[in-house]
Amino acid sequence: MKKICYLVMAAVLFACNPDKHSRFGNEDETGDKKNAATKKTANTKTASTAPIISERVAAGTVIRSGPNGDVIATLTDYIPVYCANLKNGWFPVLVNIDITAAEYTKPLFRKGHKIKVNGISAGVLExxxxLPVATNGEKMWATLNGYTEKKNIRSGTIVETALVNFLHQHKGHSEEDLTPFIHNFQLEEDKLAIKPYTLYFNYESGIDDPSPMYRIALVCQGKQLIGVVHSRPLELPASSSRRLQRGFTIHFLNGIDKTLQEDFSTKFNKFIVSVD
Structure with a gap:
């Protein structure tokens, strides 16, 4: 299994473009209903806008040391963060903030320090x-860990919520139909791990596990979506669920042949128990 560490997560966050026009348009693109007459236009728009990739916060989001803990920072609107699984109404979160060479050497940050993410003003330390710091040779950053309430995370940027909405509003389930969603969350493609199936997937946040596995994976066969593998809670209408190894669940779309379901489940279980 490919490893995702904080270095990789930071590189992805630095690649995000938090421009307001593209980011709000792209969040709407994931969830808004499109008819056949506007499908071509919608796909063109999606391809030209910055992807969501990870969760985004609402304006005035407060990051705390723990649930109801001390306030660490306040973030401005639509700043990218990584969220672990929701626990009792609180998300554990991680955000990588820009730092200077001097701050890298002496990473003690004072109350009132202005935060930047990807060069954009992102809030203030309270x-x-x-903070722990890191560099990839091109950029330097500090990692801020904390907790924020569920209400502070934009629901349209949570991949599980966005997927359910997307499949409800877009009746086509071909790989081409899924392209806007795959682009928006920058899902990776794997045609080799579980042949003859193609997976479009992302990884868990890495907050709870520095070597995370899949968070969500779209399973395609013959260029058609047949199911969704997930590690977090997901309720997918018009599907049947099946437990897999290592805490995963798959929802097969209604009408998928039982033999195909059994074949994929067997191959996935064999694969997932063999990886680190």
Whole structure:
């Protein structure tokens, strides 16, 4: 299994473009209903806008040291963060903030420090804090870990919620039909792990596990979606669920042949128990 560490997560976050026009348009693109007459236009728009990739916060989001804990920082609208699984109404979150060479050497940040993410003003620190720092040779960043309430995360940027909405509003399930969603969340493609199936997937946040596995994977066969593998709670209408190894679940779309379901499940279980 491919490993995702904080270095990779930071590189992805730095690649995000938080321009307001593209980001709000793209969030709408994931969830808004499109008819046949506007499908071509919608696909063109999606291809030209910045992807969501990870969760985005609402304006004035407060990051705390724990559920109902001390306030660490306040973030501005649509800043990218990584969220672990929701726990009792709170998301564990991680955000990588820009730092200077001097701050990299001495990473003690004072209350009132102005935060930037990807060069964009992102909020302010609300207390003195020492943060872990890292670099990839091109950029330097500090990692801010904390908790925020569920209401502070834009639901349209949560991949599970966005997928359910997308499949409800877009009746076609071909790989071509799925392209806007795949682009919006920058899902990776794998045609080799579980032949003859193609997976379009992302990984867990890495907050709870520095070597995370799949968070969500669209399973296609013959260029058609047949099911969705997931590690977090997901309710997908017009489907049947089946438990898999290592805590995964798959929802097969209604009408998928039982033999095909059994074949994929067997191959997935064999694959997933063999990886680190």
């Amino acid at each position: 207390k003195d804090i020492r």
